[in-house]
Amino acid sequence: MNERTPEQELDAFFGPRPAEPDSRPRQKxxxxxxxxxxxxxxxxxxxxxxxxxxxxxxxxxxxxxxxRRFFSIVxxxxxxxxxxxxxxxxxxxxxxxxxDDFLARVYRGTAVYGRIHVxxxxxxxxxxxxPKPVKTIPSHFRPVYTASEEEVGLIFGREEEPGYFYxxxxxxxxxxxxxxxxxxxxxxxAGVFGKTGTGKSFLTRMLLAGLVxxxxxxxxxxxxxxxxxWKSQDESKQQVKGLSQLFPGRVVVFTLDxxxxxxxxxxxxxxxxxxxxxxxxxxxxxxxxxxxLSDVQVGALYFLRRRLGQGWVxxxxxxxxxxxxxxxxxxxxxxxxxxxxxxxxKLGMFRRFDFLHPRAAxxxxxxxxxxxxxxxxxxxxxGRYGNSLEAYLLVANYLTRRIHEHYVRRKEAAQGDVGSSxxxxxxxxxxxxxxxxxxxxxxxxxxxxxxxxxxARELRKYNVTLLIxxxxxxxxxxxxxxxxxxxxxxxxxxxxxxxxxxxGISGANTLREVLARLDSRQxxxxxxxxxxxxxxxxxxxxxPALYAELGLAAEGKNGAEATLARGRSLLRGDEGExxx
Amino acid sequence: MTSQTIRVGRxxxxxxxxxxxxxxxxxxxxxxxxxFVRAEGLAPGSAIYGLIYDxxxxxxxxxxxxxxxxxxxxxxxxxxxxxxxxxxxxxxxxGCAHDEDIRHCLPAQPPVTLDxxxxxTDEEVQAFTSAGxxxxxxxxxxxxxxxxxxxxxxxxxxxRTAAASRAESERERFLIEAGRALVRLLSSDPVRLEGxxxxxxxx
Numbered sequence: 198m199n200e201r202t203p204e205q206e207l208d209a210f211f212g213p214r215p216a217e218p219d220s221r222p223r224q225k226x227x228x229x230x231x232x233x234x235x236x237x238x239x240x241x242x243x244x245x246x247x248x249x250x251x252x253x254x255x256x257x258x259x260x261x262x263x264x265r266r267f268f269s270i271v272x273x274x275x276x277x278x279x280x281x282x283x284x285x286x287x288x289x290x291x292x293x294x295x296x297d298d299f300l301a302r303v304y305r306g307t308a309v310y311g312r313i314h315v316x317x318x319x320x321x322x323x324x325x326x327x328p329k330p331v332k333t334i335p336s337h338f339r340p341v342y343t344a345s346e347e348e349v350g351l352i353f354g355r356e357e358e359p360g361y362f363y364x365x366x367x368x369x370x371x372x373x374x375x376x377x378x379x380x381x382x383x384x385x386x387a388g389v390f391g392k393t394g395t396g397k398s399f400l401t402r403m404l405l406a407g408l409v410x411x412x413x414x415x416x417x418x419x420x421x422x423x424x425x426x427w428k429s430q431d432e433s434k435q436q437v438k439g440l441s442q443l444f445p446g447r448v449v450v451f452t453l454d455x456x457x458x459x460x461x462x463x464x465x466x467x468x469x470x471x472x473x474x475x476x477x478x479x480x481x482x483x484x485x486x487x488x489x490l491s492d493v494q495v496g497a498l499y500f501l502r503r504r505l506g507q508g509w510v511x512x513x514x515x516x517x518x519x520x521x522x523x524x525x526x527x528x529x530x531x532x533x534x535x536x537x538x539x540x541x542x543k544l545g546m547f548r549r550f551d552f553l554h555p556r557a558a559x560x561x562x563x564x565x566x567x568x569x570x571x572x573x574x575x576x577x578x579x580g581r582y583g584n585s586l587e588a589y590l591l592v593a594n595y596l597t598r599r600i601h602e603h604y605v606r607r608k609e610a611a612q613g614d615v616g617s618s619x620x621x622x623x624x625x626x627x628x629x630x631x632x633x634x635x636x637x638x639x640x641x642x643x644x645x646x647x648x649x650x651x652x653a654r655e656l657r658k659y660n661v662t663l664l665i666x667x668x669x670x671x672x673x674x675x676x677x678x679x680x681x682x683x684x685x686x687x688x689x690x691x692x693x694x695x696x697x698x699x700x701g702i703s704g705a706n707t708l709r710e711v712l713a714r715l716d717s718r719q720x721x722x723x724x725x726x727x728x729x730x731x732x733x734x735x736x737x738x739x740x741p742a743l744y745a746e747l748g749l750a751a752e753g754k755n756g757a758e759a760t761l762a763r764g765r766s767l768l769r770g771d772e773g774e775x776x777x
Numbered sequence: 778m779t780s781q782t783i784r785v786g787r788x789x790x791x792x793x794x795x796x797x798x799x800x801x802x803x804x805x806x807x808x809x810x811x812x813f814v815r816a817e818g819l820a821p822g823s824a825i826y827g828l829i830y831d832x833x834x835x836x837x838x839x840x841x842x843x844x845x846x847x848x849x850x851x852x853x854x855x856x857x858x859x860x861x862x863x864x865x866x867x868x869x870x871x872g873c874a875h876d877e878d879i880r881h882c883l884p885a886q887p888p889v890t891l892d893x894x895x896x897x898t899d900e901e902v903q904a905f906t907s908a909g910x911x912x913x914x915x916x917x918x919x920x921x922x923x924x925x926x927x928x929x930x931x932x933x934x935x936x937r938t939a940a941a942s943r944a945e946s947e948r949e950r951f952l953i954e955a956g957r958a959l960v961r962l963l964s965s966d967p968v969r970l971e972g973x974x975x976x977x978x979x980x
Binding site: 279280282283286288299300302303304306307308 | 964967968
């Protein structure tokens with residue numbers, strides 16, 4: 198029998214206990230002994246500093262002679278010796294493991310010592326409270342300390358401030374919270390990268406939860422694997438809550454596959470059906486690679502749309518339709534019979550997609566926009582179609598293209614209002630579109646033709662940005678990658694993926710080691726637009742503690758979850774945050 | 778540990794780098810290789826510190842005759858107590874002091890001939906090898922630069938003396954700090970350094 202101790206029972210009810218803030222005094226690590234602004238600084242570690250306690254990615258602060266503080270990140274850890282001969286012929290008694298050996302105690306920190314390489318990123322003048330990009334370096338022999346909680350807060354902002362969301366703890370700084378500036382996060386497209394099994398989905402769900410809680414943007418999530426809307430399972434088969442459960446009333450779940458959603462017990466708010474007559478050649482064009490459509494065949498799609506009208510797809514799929522309008526074109530050779538046949542065969546794939554109907558009762562775009570315009574976040578579950586890349590690409594492109602058009606119109610109208618009356622127009626609420634397997638949308642061959650390439654390139658011009666989740670960033674068009682503002686990167690092995698992630702990031706070379714040494718779970722390197730300097734975080738656990746925190750903020754503090762969260766908070770002694 | 782001031786001998790000849798003294802008889806541990814010694818300086822309140830690096834006994838014609846004559850025990854003892862030629866003790870100058878201010882450097886002036894040379898007390902050795910709350914090992918450089926002196930042995934012996942002047946609980950820490958100071962000075966010769974450190978580890 199699997200009995201729990203009273204302590205475990207309490208933990209199960211209250212959720213994991215929050216870690217104690219890092220109250221240790223600031224520790225001097227060593228002194229600056231060399232380096233440059235471009236290559237980073239060399240720091241000789243003090244004898245008392247245990248090199249094994251320092252990991253790449255850790256934050257350190259060098260104190261300059263002028264009172265300036267240089268916020269830096271550890272990019273390499275080395276062992277060094279005063280004389281290389283010592284490395285070649287170490288004293289015999291030091292071959293063992295006896296650390297108390299006299300010779301070992303004498304040599305350690307003098308003849309042999311630890312050394313770290315740090316990259317200065319930001320500097321803060323004495324008396325100033327806004328860090329600036331680093332433009333110089335500290336003098337020789339200036340002390341280097343571990344970063345304090347106050348310094349981390351100074352760099353990243355405080356989670357208590359509106360628009361900030363606690364995403365994790367810096368490396369080896371347990372209890373210190375790194376807050377992400379969500380306003381900046383949505384200002385430009387962002388990416389979550391990492392190889393399979395590194396926790397991309399959990400990280401993305403956590404970021405989305407932050408965006409919903411802080412209400413900095415409205416989200417449209419193309420949920421390929423049904424992980425974000427309603428409950429799903431983590432790798433240990435534990436159930437985790439979806440966004441709709443955490444924010445009832447503020448997140449709605451739509452599905453393409455009603456049966457799958459019902460089987461999984463997912464509470465959906467609507468079913469998306471797309472009519473054949475709503476499909477345009479551009480929607481099929483975006484699938485050209487997957488459907489193996491040649492350039493000629495893609496050109497023919499537009500021709501067929503013109504000739505056959507709005508119902509062109511339905512008619513091409515109708516085996517009994519003689520397609521009389523095409524006879525003259527076939528005779529003249531405007532379109533080749535073989536091309537037409539190939540298109541019909543390839544479009545035949547649409548028959549397998551039950552969400553495609555000859556006629557749809559409702560306009561799916563309108564369904565989504567009604568919610569998005571009202572500030573309600575939308576998760577679109579793909580059900581079994583998540584396994585079909587063609588379905589995912591078709592639907593994501595179809596919906597996004599039209600929603601983007603709607604945003605362009607609204608934005609332009611808002612600008613027009615400003616121009617004509619000066620009274621200020623109704624700007625569309627910022628929209629973040631989350632897509633998975635992004636390299637399939639943003640492949641160099643098709644990125645220029647898909648709506649996602651357009652959105653990534655135009656930045657926030659029309660208040661629409663992307664949150665792309667991908668395991669193969671090298672497959673994404675480099676031009677698009679260079680436009681990704683914030684990059685949250687879990688462990689990546691492949692050299693080309695690592696190179697792609699760092700494209701367009703200054704000082705990227707020094708961060709490669711940091712990325713290569715990330716743990717395979719719950720660690721991510723965050724860099725780019727939303728963070729003042731790169732940071733390795735142990736990402737916060739997506740679990741009861743997060744639910745409780747979000748429950749307090751959710752939907753006017755109603756519902757069983759919120760009540761439970763309030764109770765937990767009260768019992769923990771956080772009365773100040775709760776209104777009873 | 779000693780706290781009494783003990784005379785070792787009188788200065789025979791002196792220079793800035795070192796001096797030689799003569800003493801009539803040898804007592805247990807006096808004069809001893811590696812001991813810290815002190816001579817009065819000419820200026821009032823000043824002192825010159827040194828390390829004994831050689832103790833030698835010259836022969837004389839009478840001793841030669843006695844050696845070849847197989848003398849009785851009384852004669853041998855008398856010769857030892859009443860030597861015609863004194864025992865010569867070589868001292869390397871490693872520091873000087875004015876009042877309480879001790880510096881590890883060569884003295885401005887050597888001691889004067891026939892001045893007394895004293896064995897340093899434990900307190901004096903501690904004062905010479907301390908600087909505030911830490912230890913002072915700047916005299917290592919003067920020893921390492923000395924010519925015709927068994928440098929490594931002298932350093933090890935002087936550190937043995939300095940460690941012995943301290944409480945037992947402090948000795949290891951003192952020797953480790955001394956070893957670290959030697960690492961800085963001898964890093965270019967790790968084999969020699971290791972040999973010297975091994976001597977210290979066995980103290």
